[in-house]
Amino acid sequence: MQNIEDLNTFIRIVEAGSISAAAEQLNTVKSAVSQRLSRLESRLGVQLIQRTTRTQSLTDAGHQYYHSAIEIVEKMAAAEAGVKNQNQALAGRIKLAVPQSFGLMHMSQPLRFFNQQHPEVVLNVDFNDRQVDLLHEGFDLAVRVSQLVDSNLVAKKIAQTHMILCASEKYLQRHGRPKTPNDLRQGHYKLKYAQAKNNWEFKDQQGKTHLINLPTAMIANNGEFMCDAAIDGQGLVLLPDFICSAAIHRGQLVRLLPDYICQNPLNIYAIYPPNKHLPRRVRLLIEFLANYFAGYEFL
Amino acid sequence: MQNIEDLNTFIRIVEAGSISAAAEQLNTVKSAVSQRLSRLESRLGVQLIQRTTRTQSLTDAGHQYYHSAIEIVEKMAAAEAGVKNQNQALAGRIKLAVPQSFGLMHMSQPLRFFNQQHPEVVLNVDFNDRQVDLLHEGFDLAVRVSQLVDSNLVAKKIAQTHMILCASEKYLQRHGRPKTPNDLRQGHYKLKYAQAKNNWEFKDQQGKTHLINLPTAMIANNGEFMCDAAIDGQGLVLLPDFICSAAIHRGQLVRLLPDYICQNPLNIYAIYPPNKHLPRRVRLLIEFLANYFAGYEFL
DNA sequence: ACACATTGTTCAGTAAATAAGAACAATGTT
DNA sequence: AACATTGTTCTTATTTACTGAACAATGTGT
Incomplete structure (x- = not known):
């Protein structure tokens, strides 16, 4: 199966009109572009571009492949943008678990604040004293009051x-x-x-x-x-x-x-799964809570 | 932009239900599969699969990306198969140039033979004594009677x-x-x-x-x-x-x-552009002509 | 017709990416 | 609680891709 970069390079060669021009647009050297095209042709087993040192023209196969390549590269970019946005956009749901007492007494206000600041985020708050299983129950975040902390979950202390x-x-x-x-x-x-x-x-x-x-x-x-x-x-x-x-x-x-x-x-922790790529809105909420409780006096 | 192999691996992981199973299906080791998934997630900046050592479940982003990935991989395979077939299938056009006298007198019969043997190939024969420009005029093949041969074109002797x-x-x-x-x-x-x-x-x-x-x-x-x-x-x-x-x-x-x-x-040559990937039908015709004229007596 | 600049290809050396395999920690099961 | 299995990580090895220079091909302009 092909490398997407080769497809992209092929498209650039066709549209730029020459390998040298494509190389410039792709910020690389012509030898690399030439190799990518050769590689693509070899893997396909087809000549895509009929070329001399001065002119180039698409073969029938090249013409056909060109249109497919454009579709593929566009789909690829769209798929990528789709999930990237999903992560970077604030909009979305945060499912979090908070302990009943602490939650009702002291998290009600900050959570309402956060919701006002970010109305596009939907908070789904579960007040519950049992130890929820973050991973299996699909929680993004839990607040825990404890001295010790589960292994294999990341804990950020937000208050003492x-x-x-x-x-x-x-x-x-x-x-x-x-x-x-x-x-x-x-x-x-x-x-x-x-x-x-x-x-x-x-x-x-x-x-x-x-x-x-x-x-x-x-x-x-x-x-x-x-x-x-x-x-x-x-x-x-x-x-x-x-x-x-x-x-x-x-x-x-x-x-x-x-x-x-x-x-x-006792420390109060925000606990979340050790995802390498925590959605931005979740990171934001954790940060918000840490700031809110910094220097907070319970009364 | 992503590597297609990573997409394919992601699909396999989802469908096989685990990284180990996917590794087996892909004929590789689990560490490689794990790395590919991590790499994909890193490049996307999103967690695709929520996993422990025993269970795995797609995140929202993962679910969305999974469908895109399938589309992309399928399109890729289709595009590849399309041009590959175009090359390996006999069906198609062969545009060839032959010298007038020699062509009419001695190539008429072999070309008709070839056409009967391969009715799906459409021969487009140009009887012409001028030196056609193969590359610019889109000829697949030319027959030339001469002692010398152009540089930068491949010549296969088919008769003497x-x-x-x-x-x-x-x-x-x-x-x-x-x-x-x-x-x-x-x-x-x-x-x-x-x-x-x-x-x-x-x-x-x-x-x-x-x-x-x-x-x-x-x-x-x-x-x-x-x-x-x-x-x-x-x-x-x-x-x-x-x-x-x-x-x-x-x-x-x-x-x-x-x-x-x-x-x-005088030698008679089949002359064609130095394509690394000559369509199969053209290779076949060259071979056919060489065989036809081997031991041929002109009368 | 001729020098000329520019193009695409090739080659050897180097850098980068990927795979492999072992070691390890996590996890669910018996 | 022992166990087998899973996924990750680490180091090493291998493959792949890029780089830059040399070269031949080609069209241009004189």
Whole structure:
């Protein structure tokens, strides 16, 4: 089968009227053009152009092939442009998965912003806490809150959160107001996030770590529910700032041990398949989110 | 612009369902197929196939490109087959030029034979004594009677003729019956072919050359006319056997000095442009003529 | 008819592209 | 959890294509 470049060269030779002229138009030397034509003729087993050093004329076969060649080269270019545009045009769908709590509380606004800025992009947002399978379910992007990250997926960190220990005034009045991690060891109860470890880690300003294991008052796998339970006075809770900040701001919860770093910080990632050629709109959205959350304060 | 082989590989990958299977179908190794796909995607700047080591699925772009690719590859194959067939099929026109006298007298029969054997070939025969310009006038083939041959054209010898000295009985009765070249020097006249040299050369059986220069009774540039003039007794004439043999056979002319070789033999050539890819029908005709005239006796 | 510039081809050397094969990590299955 | 199979990557080898110069062919203009 032929090389497209040879076809293109043949067309140029015909239209330019000579091999030398074609070479110039193709930004190469005449010997290369001559070789391409010879090669094409050899592979076809047909003389395409009857030529002397001064004149050239298409043979019957050449005439016929010329028209086919034009069609092929045009189709090729069209096919290429088709998919290239598809990638570079913003227009298109982005299917993304976001965690339910974080998504509803903090991604609603940026996603609406993005949609206003790029109305030709259709966002298809799936709020879902299960670990969706990006590749098999056709997701372009997922937002994940976690410390660890799947292998074989690319993760770009877009925000960092902190874990905050808090309780309601009602709880504190009943169980006391701890000032150090050690104060927790007596008469306190925790609300446990289902997948979290049993131990709480607190790091003081000297960098020393304090491991605390409290009796559990309740277990759940939903941050907002736990936040509500804490507001209700059910126990101490260690929550990411993006969940509890608003309640603290409203005075429903009180932040405890503010001078200690609680647990390891959680990162928020944009996760996507390791495509060499990510559609532009997806790249753009990732960038937009990273910018949006840079210096963002959760309240 | 893309390499067609990459397109074809992409199609095979899609249809075979995996890179390994495609490699097998394409008689190559999977690494090569993987590279071709990567290359294609890179040049397009788009992911075509979303793949893990176990599953593969076309992206939107891939789906679109797949259909274009099939069209292109098919068009390519069709264009190729089109011109290849045109060359290998016998059907088609052969435009050939033949000298008038020789053509009418000795090529009429073989050409009719050829046409019967290959009725799908259309012969376009131009009887013409001028030197046609093969390349510019679109001739596939010319038959030439000459000692020398143009450069830059390919010549295949298809027959050899001999020059025969002859005269009519009427002439001989009036001027005597020469037995040796020397006998010619007294009381003889020649009919001269326009483009021929003035001297006649005769080689005897010992290889000795005799140069004879006779007074000219008449000059013409047509062999048949000269033959008729000789029959009429106008003079001695040196004619190629293909012109005078019939008259000798009929007793209208007498061959003189049969033991001497007259002049250099003339060759008959099939002449054609130096195409690397001569259409099959033309090659066939050349071969046919060479066979036909091998061992042919002009009478 | 003749020198002349220009053209297309060829050749040898070089650069680039591609293929091959081994090693490796990913993945789904038994 | 072991396993076979898959796709990718890397290095090496091979093939292919380009380059630039030399050359012969050809038409032009004098």
